Amino acid sequence: MTENILLIPGPVVISNKVQQALGTGSVSHTSDEFVAVFSSVLKKTRQVFKAGESSQPLVLAGSGTLGWDIAASNLIETGDKVLVLSTGFFSDSFAECLQVHGAHVDKMTAPLGGVVPVSDLRAALTPGGYKVITITHVDTSTGVMNDVKEICKAVKHVSPETLIVVDGVCSVGCEKLEFEAWGIDYALSASQKALGAPPGLSISMLSERAVSVAFSQKSQSCFYTSLKRWIPIMQNYESRKASYFATPAVQLINALNVALDEILEHGLEERIAKHWTTSDWFKNKVTEELGLELVSANARVSAHGLTAIYVKNPPEVISALKNMGIVISGGLHKDIQGEYIRVGHMGESACNDSLQHIQSCFDALKALEL
Incomplete structure (x- = not known):
């Protein structure tokens, strides 16, 4: 057939090499063999996001949607104001996730097939008016792409205190994204799209400022998505030190390692x-x-x-x-x-x-x- x-x-569709990597035998998640692979994945993730050593990569078992929960549960607290730029179904779903976590969400909705004009965004912003702004780089429901670079410039100019969160699930690996140069605070993606790996991994990058906000939260209602728990684990793995909070997806991370190699090879x-x-x-x-x-x-x-x-x-x-x-x-x-x-x-x-x-x-x- x-x-x-x-x-x-x-x-x-994934390449033959990635498929083969997915089929490797099980190893302990604390073994030297796996720790070396995970360390490699975290370093390569920085390259793909164009993030420096001060930024923090995060690779967890879960879908891209998990990245919304990570942002909502670590960067906002009940009543914080969030501005969502909506270009379709996934932008609106991100807004719903934020509301579930207690955020006060304002939405600027683009015309169907278009984007919110940056001039309108500037007019809606006030210094310190929003704790967070979310930008869906590419809304997979419409195929519409936001100009993240220009939006970041506008936010930095009018409200530099606002954390910039980018949903890059359908953009990382196929669109230009410069995490550090554009001043993004949290960018989320997933393994199963332009990164060319199997589904099942939530892949994110955090700025120093975002990490500081997450660590200074007064209260937190999450457990699995807690950055206070996960960031030390990621730092240990990157330094080739076995660590444990929850079991990583060993075969998926092995496949992602090969997929990242294919991206960075040329x-x-x-x-x-x-x-x-x-x-x-x-x-x-x-x-x-x-x-x-x-x-x-x-x-x-x-x-x-x-x-x-x-x-x-x-x-x-x-x-x-x-x-x-x-x-x-x-x-x-x-x-x-x-x-x-x-x-x-x-x-x-x-x-x-x-x-x-x-x-x-x-x-x-x-x-x-x-």
């Missing part, structure tokens, strides 16, 4: 450039040859790890492609949920020189005569 080509916006910039080239090729073919419209309003706000496309009768399109051996996703945005499809192109499918997977997807869409 032929395997389907997986082109959803995560999990993604340089992060080249990896990002390959994603952009693939994305531009696919988007141009879909819009120019097939005459279809994208959910993202224009190229300036279009993400490079997926493409959201308006089509008639998305369930039929998804079913037809599956019959051709290609698996894509439907829409998530509440206002247009039944009006579009989403095609993921991250990791192996985006960076393989032949682009066989994404070419097959385009050919299949073309054959449907949409």
